[in-house]
Amino acid sequence: MNYVSTRDKKLSISAAKAIATGIAPDGGLYCPTEIPQLTAEDIAALCKKNYRGRSADILGRFLTDFTAEELEQFAARAYADEKFGGSDTAPLVKLEDGTYILELWHGPTCAFKDMALQMLPHLLTASLKKTGEQRTACILVATSGDTGKAALDGFADVEGTKIMVYYPVDGVSTIQKLQMVTQRGNNVQVCAIRGNFDDAQSAVKKIFTDKDSIRKLDEQGMTLSSANSINWGRLAPQIAYYVSAYCDMLNRGDIQMGDAINVCVPTGNFGNILAAYFAKQMGVPIAKLICASNENNVLTDFFRSGGTYDRNRPFHTTISPSMDILISSNLERLLFLVSGYNDAMVADLMKQLNETGKYSVPADVFETIGSQFEGGFCDDVQTKQTIAQLFDEKKYLADTHTAVAVKVYEDYRERTGDTTPTVIASTASPFKFCQSVISALGGTVSGDGTELLDQLHDMTGAPIPAPLAALSGLKPRFDLVIDRENILNTVDLLGQI
Template sequence: MLYISTRGVHKPSSPSEALRQGVPSDGGLFVPQTIPQVDRDWVLSLAKKPYYQAAAQVLELYLTDFSKDELTAVCHEVFSEDNFGENPAFVEQLNTYNDDLYLLRLDTGPTASIKDYSMLLVPPLLTLAKKNTKDNMQQLLLTATTGSAGIAALSTLADKEDFAVMAFFASTGEPLGSEQHLKPGCGSNCFASYSSASFEELSQEIRQCLADENLVNTLRDHNVILSTANSLNWVRIVPSIAYYCWAASCRYAHGRLQWGEGSMALVVPSGNGSELVAAIYAREMGIPIGKIIVTTNRNRGLADLIREGSYSRRRKLLHTDLPGLDVDLPMNVERVLYEVLGRDAVQTSIYLNDLINEGIIRLNKNDTAAMQSYLDAMSIDDRRIASIILSIYDRTDYALDPHTAGFISAYETWNDRQRSDFPAIVLNTDSPYRFTRTMSEALLGRGYVRGRSNSVLVSELEQEIGLALPQIFTEMIDGEVTALPVVNKDEIAQNILEQLGIA
């Protein structure tokens, strides 16, 4: 397996080279040169194994210069009971009266976030990649975040030898202000900053840093490889492919679906686009996914592209109560276009040049039809999220975090309109305790949060929903609050040099 660029210029790279470099030198994104194909027996075999073995089996298909024993050992350590409990990535029926709607529970890791499933694999996989490339250099990983990805990166990479991480928290940071609480617990190799820029703007600036030859070469002169812990790096995509394959295997193995007699729908967030990209690759591998439903909030640029075949850049991003969806058009749209267009690097580059130069994408008729053949999108009004959370809680006794509740609502609306017979798997991406104020307003009453501290709200919410508080939030509540240093827009490159003592 080799990796090529969506722009078609960068020379093919080994998996280890692609993971270490993060992004290719031609400004594109790495994708596998060929997509591995699987059959019924391969898919059904996954459910017969513990999750760590199933995940390693998927990773083997994409990381071919890693040995089976290496990947199995890494996954065994990462997806341990200490990190994820007895059943990582388990599939759970939301309502006993509805056999067609299931949650893929991805909220049981150390930071109670979907990000744990990919971020915890970053250090060991990049360490193995370093061994294969024999470059003997240290690695600096940049990440833009609205909260959970940054927390996961800082927690995972703290004090890891030969790694440093810089997390830039966007102005749409999560309501609990968790990035501030986590700051005192960061390792000496961790740098956390706040920016007034949006997540989308930060992601673009990080991508510019990765393409800045002067910056990259300056760091190399100091024995540092510049890369990213965001999903621009393939290391963050392939773990998601693994849990999609696993979820499908569980559904078929338990008789909820019969192979050859129908497909399932996957309901994924827009966000940075990584979940959508991973779902596309799982489908292209042969996993029976009939429809991928992308959920956005009022920042509906990706929804417009999917449903209308066109996109126009917003003048201003809307800040909402669903910060993980506060992205108009994710960077990973490049991978989406590349795969939807039949891996046509030339046409992909044409559309992306239009986006860069004019702020628009207008797909032709055939390309629009290709996109809509298996993708659809729903936009939810985040101003209704409290009522959505309460409605689901009343019907199912599940206190779902605002994002997951939104995904459920999006699927139910889509299903009512389409009258689809696709059974669905919805990603459960986060803990409700990450959004204490939103959850309290939804379940304890409008205006309830006024005059109450986060610690009081957490205690009362825990009493209401009967769900144990994850350790990460106990540490945040009890920890010292420290204001993060501010990095202004267009200052990331300079900040990198200053933090490393090079400037």
């Protein structure tokens, strides 16, 4: 199976090459030339496997230039029990009849990004070898909070790689920032950007397309790659946990083979819900994909307007910062797929987005999207109310992003009357957002560092995740802050790592 650019499908390369390069030279994103299918027999066989086995199987259907043995070894290392607190890598918690929380945050950085970024370093280093790449891979990452730490942790001291993470200086939680600036490893660097996540993401893309920067790195024996979800090696591992959730529901007897489920995902960059779309297209019977947003509701407006995407709006800094995004990069992949791989259309829409900040998709294309997706959003007040309600009524402690998804799903169910069993993706530990969760539960925040972990534990009785407890006493290593216009100057830092 080959991969083609969303903006020029004549550009066709292997899976290994797509992972090694991260983004197409025309700025497009790589998509598989076909979507492999899962039969009922395939799903029944996956039900008998653990998460590692399911992940290796799903990846093998997309990454055909990797052997089954390679992928099984990678999965065993990526999802080792000691990294995820046991053998249940992605626990499915029953919130109430018909509603389930898929906890994706039991990895080493307590965020769902671990599900992909513990796997990506294995895929990337293998891809570099398969493509004959001898240069050091420089991983550039823009983060709204969770991707940065997960990428740093995954690539720390991985041979043949260097990693640089850029985050909005005032756009992440205290714990998220502390996780990044205390990161250990001889091949890592962290830089704050004055601005928001979209500024950081646009600035990183500027490096990828700057010929002088690329030439300078090449002269030093380095080449660029990405750990953001623009990289297919980051997105593909996420498909597995939606397939796995369906298998878990079957194994429990909560559903029967072929029964439909809904999936609700809190997302800003659209990668996490796009992974669910791929699972649906493979054959997992997902009826509705419910896209949950915070006040930065550009995706909600896209779905409710009939296909107009408009980022020309105020940017809100919210208590769910990982979704504080107005440029949802992975929507480009969805447009490419549902339009029948219409690269000319996608290239034109992305050109409009770059030049005017908006675009409208053709009616026939949106008709296909609208039949499968729903969009909804909630503000910070509603998010806090949902956190309190979940804890008071169901004794479930949710983070700010999961609460957004729960609220959006409840609104959807009330509006439509749809009682289809629904899986809600839980994307982070509540201890990563102590200040907001403590406030939501009616507490008075005392301090702004790791002492908040103890305060939240004392309020709720919930255990502090070991990776976060280990932050106490760590000294920051990185304090660089730059204006986004000066990002090209940071390329020199890569040579100094």
